[in-house]
Structures are given as structure tokens and as C-alpha cells.
Amino acid sequence: MALYPLLRPLIFSLDAERAHHxxxxxxxxxxxxxxxxxxPMLSIKVAGLQFPNPVGLAAGFDKNAEVFAQILRLGFGFAEVGTLTPLPQAGNSKPRLFRLAEDRAVINRMGFNNDGQAAALARLKARRRKGGIVGVNIGANKDSANRIADYAAGVTAMMGVADYLTVNISSPNxxxxxxxxxxxxxDELLAAVTEARGAGPPVFLKVAPDLDSSEIGDIVEVSMARRIDALIVSNTTISRPHLKSKHHGETGGLSGAPLKGLALQRLKNFRMAAGPSLPLIAAGGIENGVDAYDRIRAGASLIQIYSALVYQGPGLARSIASELKRLLRRDGFARLADAVGA
Known part of the structure; x- marks a missing residue:
């Protein structure tokens, strides 16, 4: 992991999607x-699940549930696979993934490319013997005639192998x-999802950062009425803050450092709208322990990273966890849970 700064120029010489593979x-x-x-300090209980630490890997990295066990060994408290759709789909045409190195950012327009839920089932069934918290992010096929039915089908297919399910309705691609x-x-979607889930695992909802106050209020109201277990705030943005990279004009979702301020503000907005009862998971622009701690104090119980790994390498989860402990001790918190919303 300490070798990553030396390997990064070689990795960056490759096309971004090829480097990912x-x-x-x-x-x-x-x-x-x-x-x-x-x-003992970082473990936290959310939606009935005991997370060994709050640092998770966001969906999009391990789309087909191939390396979640290895990911957990890298110091992550949990991993989220997918997005998985009922049927396999190729996604959007290439190129569709761009590094904005000058901005420490990524733009993607992947389009839910994945091998389908059936292909992931066997790998996820096998992992039950090894433990760890693995969530499954589910989506709808692009050409589906009934996307709500796709989500309900995804819940039915994947709930037996998921510690939690994430309903992804916030991808811009x-x-x-x-x-x-x-x-x-x-409301119609979450009614179908919760009916399909029954007594199954917790269901999280992943939302976009590109929302106004009335939309935030509506999402919170419906989520609480339909007993959604947590919100993930947030997905990539279609907005374009000032960017230096030549790829700044590419269409798709922007993630990484430029999303930091917007994602933190949306987290605060959702916490204000939801009050303390609905758990929040922070994602977007988190690069280090200070960023993670800012999200915890703003009301997140867990955080997720992805784009920062491109620039900092596989040791990032352990680094964030270590820095979180230092910051908690500095401020007199014995446990992470005590700092949530502080």
C-alpha cells in the first residue's frame, strides 16, 4: 500500500476503465x-447492524460482487457491491470514465453496466461463511418497461445474500x-420495495446532491413513512463547479474533491429535515479523516469513499479510521456514536 504513490503514474498511464479492471x-x-x-472506539450500530468501523466502500467499485472479501481486508468496515440490475446490461458507450487529476475528481457515465443479479448471487452466497458487512445496491434496467417492478424484483432476488439493500434512484446516467x-x-417505489422486503434486511435509499429544500423534505417524509432504515447522502452531481481538467465538459456524474462542499451541505440539510431518528450515511468528496469527522459531526453515522481511492490508494480506509480515532480522542469522545451530530 505504501508503494501506491510509485505505482500511480503507471496506473494513470492507462485508460481509466482499463485501470479499474x-x-x-x-x-x-x-x-x-x-x-x-x-x-471498540469506532464500532457503531446502524439499522440493527454492528459495523466494525464507519468507513465503507461505496457502490460502483465492485459492481459484480467479485472482490468484496478482499476489500474488507483493506480496513473497510463494510462494502457495498453493485449497482446490480435484474438483467445484465452493457451500460453506456465508451469512453465513459474520466480522471480529472488536477481536481482530484472523476466523471463517470457508466450507466449501470453489470452482469446482472443472477451472476452475483453465487459469489454473495459463498461469502456468508466469512462474515463482514456487505450491502447490495440495486437498480433498474435502462430499457425496463416498469422500473418500480425492477426494484421490487431486485429486493426479492438479493435480500437473502445482503446485510442491507440500497435502492439507487440517484444515478444521473x-x-x-x-x-x-x-x-x-x-412513495410508490418504496411501498413496493418494503412490501417485497417483508422481514428481510434493512433498506437504505441513495439520494442525489442536486436537490432543493422541498425535494429534501418530501424524500425524508416518504422515507420515514415507508420505514426506510437510512439515507445515503449523496450520489454524484450533475453540477459543475470550477474545474481545471480538460475533461471538465464531459457529461455524467462528478465525484471526488469538488463535491465535498455540496455533499456536506446536503447532509446538513437532510439532518435538519429528518431530525435525529433517521440514520444518515455520508458520501461524496471524503478524502481523509478530517472530512469523515466533519460528516460524523454533521449527523452521519457512517461514511463511504470511492473516488479518493483513485488518488490515494488502498491504504485510505485504514488511514481514515486511524485519523478518526485521533480526532475523537482530541475532542473527548469515548465512542464514535457520541460524536454523531455533535
Whole structure:
């Protein structure tokens, strides 16, 4: 892991998507081992699950549930696989993944490319013997005639192998998908999802950062009425703050450092709208322990990273966890849970 700064120029010489596939192949070559034991200071209970630490890997990295066991060995408290759709789909045309190195950012327009839920089931069934917290992020096929039915089918297919399920309606790369965040459509969707889930695992909802106050209020109201267990705030943005990279004009979702301020503000907005009862998971622009701590104090119980790994390498999860402990001690908190919303 300390070698990553030396390897990064070689990795960055490759097309971004090819480099990602090379990373997955390298992880597959590693032994799986055992997931982390709970850290007495960082372990936290959310939605009935005891997370060994709050640092998770966001969906999008391990789309087909191939390396989640290796990911957990890298110091992550949990891993989220997917997005998985009922049927396999190729996603959008290439190129569709861009590094904005000058901005420590990524733009993607992948389009839910994945091998389908059936292909991931066997790998996820096998992992039950090894433990660790693994969430499954589910989506709808691009050409589906009934996207709400796709989500319900995803819940039914994947709930037996998931510690939690994430309903992803906030990707900007499937046309019309974000319309499911509208109040009436969201209520219909979450009614179908919770009916399909029954007594199954917790269900989280992943939302976009590109929302106004009325939309935030509607999402919170519907989520609480439908007993959603947590909100993930937030997905990538379609907005474009000032960017230096030549790729700044590419369409798709922007993630990484430029999303930091917007994602933190949306987290605060959702915490204000939801009060203390609905758990929040922070994502977007988190690069270090200070960023993670800012999200914890703003009301997040867990955090997720992805784009920062591109620039900092596989040691980032352990680094964030270590820095979180230092900051908690500095401010007199004995446990992470005591700092949530402080």
C-alpha cells in the first residue's frame, strides 16, 4: 500500500476503465482472509447492524460482487457491491470514465453496466461463511418497461445474500431515473420495495446532491413513512463547479474533491429535515479523516469513499479510521456514536 504513490503514474498511464479492471484483477489475486474485528472506539450500530468501523466502500467499485472479501481486508468496515440490475446490461458507450487529476475528481457515465443479479448471487452466497458487512445496491434496467417492478424484483432476488439493500434512484446516467425521487413516484417505489422486503434486511435509499429544500423534505417524509432504515447522502452531481481538467465538459456524474462542499451541505440539510431518528450515511468528496469527522459531526453515522481511492490508494480506509480515532480522542469522545451530530 505504501508503494501506491510509485505505482500511480503507471496506473494513470492507462485508460481509466482499463485501470479499474486491472485493479479488480489484482484484488482477486489476494487471499480473502477474515474481515475486521470491531474497533471498540469506532464500532457503531446502524439499522440493527454492528459495523466494525464507519468507513465503507461505496457502490460502483465492485459492481459484480467479485472482490468484496478482499476489500474488507483493506480496513473497510463494510462494502457495498453493485449497482446490480435484474438483467445484465452493457451500460453506456465508451469512453465513459474520466480522471480529472488536477481536481482530484472523476466523471463517470457508466450507466449501470453489470452482469446482472443472477451472476452475483453465487459469489454473495459463498461469502456468508466469512462474515463482514456487505450491502447490495440495486437498480433498474435502462430499457425496463416498469422500473418500480425492477426494484421490487431486485429486493426479492438479493435480500437473502445482503446485510442491507440500497435502492439507487440517484444515478444521473440512466435517463429518467432521478424522476423516481419525486414524492408520488418515490412513495410508490418504496411501498413496493418494503412490501417485497417483508422481514428481510434493512433498506437504505441513495439520494442525489442536486436537490432543493422541498425535494429534501418530501424524500425524508416518504422515507420515514415507508420505514426506510437510512439515507445515503449523496450520489454524484450533475453540477459543475470550477474545474481545471480538460475533461471538465464531459457529461455524467462528478465525484471526488469538488463535491465535498455540496455533499456536506446536503447532509446538513437532510439532518435538519429528518431530525435525529433517521440514520444518515455520508458520501461524496471524503478524502481523509478530517472530512469523515466533519460528516460524523454533521449527523452521519457512517461514511463511504470511492473516488479518493483513485488518488490515494488502498491504504485510505485504514488511514481514515486511524485519523478518526485521533480526532475523537482530541475532542473527548469515548465512542464514535457520541460524536454523531455533535
Amino acid at each position: 486491472l485493479t479488480l484483477a489484482s484484488l482477486k489475486a489476494l487471499p480473502t482472509g477474515r474481515p475486521l474485528a470491531p474497533d 440512466t435517463p429518467g431515473l432521478r424522476a423516481l425521487q419525486d414524492k408520488a413516484a418515490l
